[in-house]
Amino acid sequence: MKNQYFSRRxxxxxxxxxxxxxxxxxxxxxxxxxxxxxxxxEREGLLPEKMTVGMxxxxxxxxxDTFGPLEMFGSxxxxxxxxxxxxxxGAVKSSAGPAVVVEYDFADAPKLDIVMIxxxxxxxxxxxxxxxxxxxxxxxxxxxxxxxxxxxxxxLARTGLLDGVKATTNKRAFKWATSxxxxxxxxxxxxxxxxxxFFTSSGISAGTDMAxxxxxxxxxxxxxxxxxxxxEYGWNNDPHHDPFAKLNGLVD
Amino acid sequence: MKNQYFSRRxxxxxxxxxxxxxxxxxxxxxxxxxxxxxxxxEREGLLPEKMTVGMxxxxxxxxxDTFGPLEMFGSxxxxxxxxxxxxxxGAVKSSAGPAVVVEYDFADAPKLDIVMIxxxxxxxxxxxxxxxxxxxxxxxxxxxxxxxxxxxxxxLARTGLLDGVKATTNKRAFKWATSxxxxxxxxxxxxxxxxxxFFTSSGISAGTDMAxxxxxxxxxxxxxxxxxxxxEYGWNNDPHHDPFAKLNGLVD
Numbered sequence: 001m002k003n004q005y006f007s008r009r010x011x012x013x014x015x016x017x018x019x020x021x022x023x024x025x026x027x028x029x030x031x032x033x034x035x036x037x038x039x040x041x042e043r044e045g046l047l048p049e050k051m052t053v054g055m056x057x058x059x060x061x062x063x064x065d066t067f068g069p070l071e072m073f074g075s076x077x078x079x080x081x082x083x084x085x086x087x088x089x090g091a092v093k094s095s096a097g098p099a100v101v102v103e104y105d106f107a108d109a110p111k112l113d114i115v116m117i118x119x120x121x122x123x124x125x126x127x128x129x130x131x132x133x134x135x136x137x138x139x140x141x142x143x144x145x146x147x148x149x150x151x152x153x154x155x156l157a158r159t160g161l162l163d164g165v166k167a168t169t170n171k172r173a174f175k176w177a178t179s180x181x182x183x184x185x186x187x188x189x190x191x192x193x194x195x196x197x198f199f200t201s202s203g204i205s206a207g208t209d210m211a212x213x214x215x216x217x218x219x220x221x222x223x224x225x226x227x228x229x230x231x232e233y234g235w236n237n238d239p240h241h242d243p244f245a246k247l248n249g250l251v252d
Numbered sequence: 253m254k255n256q257y258f259s260r261r262x263x264x265x266x267x268x269x270x271x272x273x274x275x276x277x278x279x280x281x282x283x284x285x286x287x288x289x290x291x292x293x294e295r296e297g298l299l300p301e302k303m304t305v306g307m308x309x310x311x312x313x314x315x316x317d318t319f320g321p322l323e324m325f326g327s328x329x330x331x332x333x334x335x336x337x338x339x340x341x342g343a344v345k346s347s348a349g350p351a352v353v354v355e356y357d358f359a360d361a362p363k364l365d366i367v368m369i370x371x372x373x374x375x376x377x378x379x380x381x382x383x384x385x386x387x388x389x390x391x392x393x394x395x396x397x398x399x400x401x402x403x404x405x406x407x408l409a410r411t412g413l414l415d416g417v418k419a420t421t422n423k424r425a426f427k428w429a430t431s432x433x434x435x436x437x438x439x440x441x442x443x444x445x446x447x448x449x450f451f452t453s454s455g456i457s458a459g460t461d462m463a464x465x466x467x468x469x470x471x472x473x474x475x476x477x478x479x480x481x482x483x484e485y486g487w488n489n490d491p492h493h494d495p496f497a498k499l500n501g502l503v504d
Contacts, residue, residue: 096323101353170484172482205484205485231457
């Protein structure tokens with residue numbers, strides 16, 4: 001799907017990145033969807049005219065997998081709101097130590113437009129956590145755009161939703177990650193892979209390039225380039241440019 | 253200074269990145285230095301044989317400024333421990349919305365080997381916050397290596413510690429940031445600048461390249477390359493390669 005936002009949003013994106021860059025406004029106090037469901041038809045706290053991007057985290061998530069993509073979406077502050085989702089609310093530690101605050105558990109998660117899942121050492125535990133897998137599967141089924149970064153693809157593969165879908169994952173952990181989804185059409189050499197509503201990226205830093213590709217798909221190429229330039233980021237915007245497949249012996 | 257860690261640590265870094273990559277161990281429960289000072293000569297919780305990297309955050313910090321560098325240092329899990337420091341403990345929101353957990357306030361901050369400060373919209377407030385500036389100045393004075401990312405250089409400049417020092421900052425916000433330190437030797441075209449114990453980077457994503465340069469300085473070039481490759485990161489390892497100075501009209 002080329003999605004419902006593109007045409008409506010296209011005309012207002014030209015000035016968004018610059019405005020967001022100089023803005024000091026922060027995300028407002030989001031409230032859970034469940035509370036709103038009993039109160040009315042509108043989501044309270046979350047603004048219905050904004051696109052909602054949800055990042056699903058777990059103990060031992062990888063920092064750059066998570067915050068590289070969110071940096072890029074965060075530049076669209078007038079168009080996008082970001083929520084952090086996990087199995088439990090509260091502080092969740094990354095593999096490097098620093099903790100992020102989970103605002104929503106799976107039961108309370110608002111309706112999303114994009115759901116993303118990072119990699120990290122914690123994926124080794126979560127692929128064997130049926131509660132996490134089934135809750136994440138429900139969320140991904142209900143969300144128009146689904147993205148994974150690094151070994152987050154292993155968790156996504158365990159939901160079964162990637163069966164028959166082209167996808168990629170971390171190159172150093174390729175064997176382990178791909179073993180979690182024997183029916184996925186894994187691609188060894190790719191910075192990221194887009195297949196229908198699924199975007200999957202290679203390891204760690206590749207998620208940032210993929211996020212810009214997803215932004216290009218939803219908001220236009222010019223917006224993605226402007227965001228990359230605003231972040232002084234040398235965007236690898238070629239999904240086929242992946243020197244790390246060869247470096248890790250996955251291709252000749 | 254070429255610092256006290258280099259020779260001692262160099263021999264054990266060869267296997268560190270690979271070991272860290274497959275490890276699932278997390279940072280242990282750190283305890284404040286102040287508590288330990290009254291209890292004994294060793295820092296409790298924090299491991300004295302590890303290098304301690306402190307990231308100073310504030311409401312409205314920039315996500316990638318903060319977590320790009322910490323991703324790279326986080327790969328040295330057997331050698332480095334990361335702490336998050338702020339004016340108050342607890343959740344602190346980024347400019348994009350997601351919040352990080354501050355473990356230490358300035359008074360409780362442990363002795364650091366490296367202190368870093370990110371940019372973000374919140375710098376516009378903190379440059380005029382004398383409590384923050386003086387506490388950050390004390391911390392930076394007591395720390396061997398001091399680094400800023402993006403407009404974090406504006407906050408660092410307001411301490412006076414950069415006077416007479418070569419430094420750089422965000423290219424789009426260059427005029428504002430440099431106005432915070434009229435006696436700093438600002439360099440318009442640089443991915444990052446190293447001058448003695450100070451490392452300062454250009455905007456947002458440049459901090460990741462600078463962090464790898466700082467890792468190369470402390471742990472050796474091979475270690476920095478191995479960490480970049482492990483993160484599937486195309487490291488811009490040339491401090492003079494900065495196309496964003498021209499893009500923003502700072503050089504011809």
